[in-house]
Amino acid sequence: MFVKSFVLRLASFDAIVSQCVSGTIAVVRPEKALENLFRAVIRKRIVEKEDAAEELGEVKAYLDAVSDHPAYRQKKEEFLEYVQDYLHKAVGYAVPVASVEDYILAQSALLCAQAVADAAGVEVLDGRELVVCRQDGPGTVFDWAATCAEIERKCQGKSHLVIAGGYARTPRGAVIGVGKGGANMMSALVASALQAESIEFYVEGEGINGIAAMTYDEAAHYCASKSAPFPSAALWPAKKAGIPIVVKSIAHPDFAGTRIASQQETASAKAVSGLVVDSDLDLVTVYGTGLMGHVGASSAIFSALAKAGVNIRFISQTSSEYAITFAVGSADSGRVSAAIGELMADNPLIPVDDLMVVNREVAILTLYGSQMRSVPGVSGKVFSLLGAAGVNVIASAQGGEELSISVVLDVADLAKAQRVLGVLYEG
Secondary structure, eight states, X not given: OEEEEEEEOGGXXXXXXXXXXXXXXXXXXXXHHHHHHHHHHHIIIXXXXXXXXHHHHHHHHHHHHHOOOHHHHHHHHHHXXXXXXXXXHHHHHTOOHHXXXXXXXXXXXXXXXXXXXXXXXXXXXXXXXTOBBSSSSTTOOBXXXXXXXXXXXXXXXXXXXXXXXXXXXXXXXXXXXXXXXXXXXXXXXXXXXXXXXXXXXXXXXXXXXXXXXXXXXXXXXXXXXXXXXXXXXXXXXXXXXTXXXXXXXXXXXTSOOEEEEOHHHHOOSSSOOEEEEEEEEXXXXXXXXXXXXXTTHHHHHHXXXXXXXXXEEEEEEOTTOSEEEEEEEGGGHHHHHHHHHHHHHHOTTSOOSEEEEEEEEXXXXXXXXXXXXXXXXXXXXXXXXHHHTTOOEXXXXXXXXXXXXXXXXXXXXXXXXXXXXXXXXXX
């Protein structure tokens, strides 16, 4: 049995239906374009409290173009009537916008999955009945035991299904979005619980950058990139269960794509397998004698940033404990200053000398490879190549697993750094 993951776009509908063959469980979620159309409707009706007829017309036009199957057409009309009634009641009861969005978008995901299922002549399941989360809000984590139990109960013995992906439920029944790559994550959870033969992620490109094979760890580093076709979190259920993932092109499904599996299956002869770039970053340094030997200082700083909703992309600290350096998205710099300033004002036991943005417009360049731990001198080669090219390294870090090296550079040096480091993994 195979589990396949798709993002439904108008141009890919027929290709997705053709992949829903016997022995396949397909997880389908709508593309961002449709979700954004629904968000416009919700904003107009719930936030602005105005008539959303024009916005609903755009939604209807999109849904009309999905499929002309008679069963789908009937369900689509019933769904649009339901949405209008639900929004009317949501205004009356002052339902929070976020809750309205999650609920309506989950219903639209089910409708899209239904369209595929009707065309393919198979059963459809609502992913919310399968995936259980432990809590509401940001940072939601899956209840692995409850999710596996639900998947086994509802899917065991079935190998020809379409599942609406991207949304889950909490123990109290609240609807919650799985986030970016929700269909990928859900397909990995289903495959892991049912011990599928393999998982196939269908994307717009040709696999992953034309790479034939990667290990799970290499793929995790690659998926840190903003341009990655799916989030790294979708890898862990497959790795846990030892199920290979194949990243394939929806436009050319017969192409081999990129196979992601264990170290033994895809071992590379090169120490460095590839390079990932993260840009639009600011590098922040908190420093001061008060940090030295102060137990809990780092925890307090990063807890304050987490509470402010700031994602940390890079961390570096010397053994002197005099300074902590971290990278954040440029859009988060203001929240960083406010959060740490408030922390220091409220906690005089954590004195620092200053908080400063060291560099604006920096980038993180990460080289990764499953063989790096086995080859001495990789770090030396990286810094020698950069030094010879006149590239200044602002900060650097290496994970203790010895699978990656990250360097922080000025964006002006990024193209040069990528060019000179290519000799480590190209060819």
